Amino acid sequence: MARRCAISRRLRLRSRTILLVDMDSFFSSVETVRHPELVGLPVVVGADPKEGAGRGVVSTCSYEAREYGIHSGMPISKAYRLCPDATFLPVAMALYQSVSGRIMRILRSFACVDKFQRVSIDEAFLDVKANTLEDAIGIAREIKEEILEKEKLTCSIGIGLNKLVAKIASDMEKPDGLTVVAPDCVQEFLDPMPVTKIPGIGKKTEQMLKGIGVTTIHELREHDLRRLVSRFGKWGYRMHALACGIDGSAVEEDRTVKSVGREITFDEDTSDPDVIYDSIDALADGTHKALLNAGCLFRTVSVKVRFEGFDTHTRARSIGFMSSDPELVKRISKELVGEFIGKNKKLRLIGIRLSNLRVMGAESEIGDGMGARQTSIYEFIG
Numbered sequence: 001m002a003r004r005c006a007i008s009r010r011l012r013l014r015s016r017t018i019l020l021v022d023m024d025s026f027f028s029s030v031e032t033v034r035h036p037e038l039v040g041l042p043v044v045v046g047a048d049p050k051e052g053a054g055r056g057v058v059s060t061c062s063y064e065a066r067e068y069g070i071h072s073g074m075p076i077s078k079a080y081r082l083c084p085d086a087t088f089l090p091v092a093m094a095l096y097q098s099v100s101g102r103i104m105r106i107l108r109s110f111a112c113v114d115k116f117q118r119v120s121i122d123e124a125f126l127d128v129k130a131n132t133l134e135d136a137i138g139i140a141r142e143i144k145e146e147i148l149e150k151e152k153l154t155c156s157i158g159i160g161l162n163k164l165v166a167k168i169a170s171d172m173e174k175p176d177g178l179t180v181v182a183p184d185c186v187q188e189f190l191d192p193m194p195v196t197k198i199p200g201i202g203k204k205t206e207q208m209l210k211g212i213g214v215t216t217i218h219e220l221r222e223h224d225l226r227r228l229v230s231r232f233g234k235w236g237y238r239m240h241a242l243a244c245g246i247d248g249s250a251v252e253e254d255r256t257v258k259s260v261g262r263e264i265t266f267d268e269d270t271s272d273p274d275v276i277y278d279s280i281d282a283l284a285d286g287t288h289k290a291l292l293n294a295g296c297l298f299r300t301v302s303v304k305v306r307f308e309g310f311d312t313h314t315r316a317r318s319i320g321f322m323s324s325d326p327e328l329v330k331r332i333s334k335e336l337v338g339e340f341i342g343k344n345k346k347l348r349l350i351g352i353r354l355s356n357l358r359v360m361g362a363e364s365e366i367g368d369g370m371g372a373r374q375t376s377i378y379e380f381i382g
């Protein structure tokens with residue numbers, strides 16, 4: 001449908017032209033660039049499979065591996081069972097980051113000044129200057145050529161009048177796709193899609209919408225707005241606007257770190273409180289170090305707990321002031337994890353995340369009465 005819509009590409013654009021560039025199976029593609037003998041073969045980047053006994057998950061896999069049913073986030077042991085002959089490689093994050101840095105520099109050079117937004121290590125929005133859709137397609141082709149020439153990697157690009165449309169379009173024809181949605185085709189493009197294509201609508205919202213007879217974007221758009229708002233609050237408004245193809249959010253660089261976190265998958269599932277609390281101490285120290293590296297204070301501590309069988313829970317607590325106290329991270333994390341201990345179920349993974357961050361420097365925002373906080377801030381600054 002996107003292709004059919006693109007027939008009106010000579011149409012003069014009065015709206016913004018947004019591109020979402022998403023690298024194709026980024027980590028595994030970078031691996032095949034340095035191991036050309038793996039081109040065309042199933043490659044899985046992630047935890048060590050240990051011949052099926054491995055812990056942890058798949059980070060990324062090649063399209064050939066996907067044909068075996070393997071996907072990101074799957075337990076590595078399952079991936080191994082699905083395709084034991086695949087090449088399993090550890091995550092070489094430093095390498096991917098440096099390749100990402102070079103790609104982002106290329107992408108930035110195509111965007112209007114200050115109209116670039118890196119979304120993740122392999123994905124970015126660009127607001128480009130294009131008078132016609134033809135211009136926009138030309139820019140997308142140049143981007144693809146330059147990345148292929150310099151990094152030997154392919155990407156998929158979506159072009160639309162806003163971030164929502166560009167994002168959904170980018171996912172239509174992977175790998176090496178280029179999908180253009182003309183401004184007058186947005187509704188036609190979105191209507192038949194399931195509501196889960198809208199960013200922010202996950203399984204839970206999907207189920208709630210299903211309960212009121214809404215499964216497609218068209219049904220969401222046609223649904224009574226007042227009923228959506230009474231059920232979902234502000235999110236109801238936003239959801240409805242997105243279903244109508246309306247997304248006014250700007251393409252802008254977000255330099256602030258949103259959160260820092262660490263997690264660990266135990267070598268063996270455990271319900272031993274000593275092992276769990278020791279892990280929390282280590283995770284809290286790691287997370288605190290990342291917080292200091294980012295030069296931030298936190299206000300919210302979250303924990304993630306995954307039981308055997310992948311049953312996953314999160315808990316969060318916010319404090320009434322900004323802090324950088326590692327002991328506070330430990331204490332709150334232990335309290336939050338406490339409810340999951342002694343449940344006759346073993347833990348597989350545990351994680352800590354600090355969010356609601358603020359860049360250090362405004363001492364007046366630091367609370368008092370908890371002692372050690374100011375000390376650790378001065379330790380960092382000094």
Ligand SMILES: [Mg+2]
Pocket residue numbers: 022023024025026122123
């Ligand atoms: Mg990608």
